[in-house]
Amino acid sequence: MVKKIVFGNFKGGVGKTTNSVMFSYELAKQGIKVLLCDLDPQANSTQLLNRTYTKQHKSTLDFQKTMMVAVQDGDLRPAIVEMMENLFLLPSHVDFINYPDFLELKFPLGTENYKEARIAYFQQLLKEVEDDYDLIIIDCPPTISKFTDSAIYSSDYIIIVLQTQQRSLDGAGAFWEYAQTFYDNYPSTDFDIAGILPVLMKNDSAIDNQIISDAIELFGTDNVFDHIVKHSDRLKRYDREGISDKDFTDKWDYHDTKLHTLYTEIADELLSKIGGLS
Known part of the structure; x- marks a missing residue:
């Protein structure tokens, strides 16, 4: 059964997007079929993977349909693009900023359980494609918003990315508390916090430690x-x-090897924390 993981923190610039992409990439290299969903209208995950695709294939990814159009059509599949073997992307675009307004129009005031219906809609669409994958990773913005709520509602696990600075620690604590309150407010959800992933600002720094x-x-x-x-x-x-x-590429050195080895090891720890894939 597919497992869905959200990367989050209420502090921006902590490496949340970079790590969601790197985890997706390394797990795909291990033969795990991964779908990365970019639920941030800033589209940073999409941009990083597009740059990666261009670097590797000397051409840009071909986006036939934006995710916002796919959401409006009620079918995510036409918007999903293949990045490489085992790695697929549900890309974001600037038009995804209209997602909250779309949800308000689709589930207006007076609709039964309209608040939950709005944030549950993405999960409903995801269910139609999720069986095609072993793992789904969701990147969301560092805000309390319909984007983040939709991501959490769809998730089985949450990873909170913690850059070693006080504001990031505060943001991690706020995200932890928000997730717990969210769980209490929506009994139909069923997710766990898989862990806190530390990201150093500076190696061997006293404040980081x-x-x-x-x-x-x-x-x-x-x-x-x-x-x-x-x-x-x-x-x-x-x-x-x-x-x-x-x-x-032939432009590969020790630093690349070291970095990919680290993320392979962290990805293995992630799989251990969520009980593996079955």
Whole structure:
């Protein structure tokens, strides 16, 4: 059965998008069929994967239909594009900013359970395609919004990405509390928090180590990933130029190997935290 994972934090710029894409990429390389859903109208996940595709194939991804149009048509399948073997993308676009207005028109005041109906709509559409995949990863904006609520409502697990700075820790705590309140408010949901993923701002920094210690004290040892995404200039390069892959380029070095090995190990830890895939 497919498992659906949301990457979140209520602080922007913490590496949430980068990590949702890197997890998707490494798991796909392991032979797991992954669908990455970009539920952020800023479309950062879409842009990163488009740059990756262009880097590897010397051409851009062909988007036949935007996700907003697909949502309006009630069928996500025509908007899904294949990035590479085992990795598929439900891309976002600037028109997805209209999603909340669309939901208000589709489920107006007076509709039975209209609040839940609005945030449950994406889950209903996702159900029609989810059996095509082993794992679905959802990236959402760092805001309390219909985008984030739709993502959480659709999820089985949540990963909170924690960059080692105080505002990110505050945002992680707020997201944790919001998820718990969300769970209480919508009994039909059934998700767990898979863990807190630490992302270092600076390697071997005292404040970074203190933030991780604070996170362990706040969330509990078992809820914080053992692996840590260390500060990496190569990862920044991937954000700008696309992900390097030795199967597509001869410009591959030790730093690429080290980074992909790290994400393979973290992906394995993620699978362990969610009980694997069956």
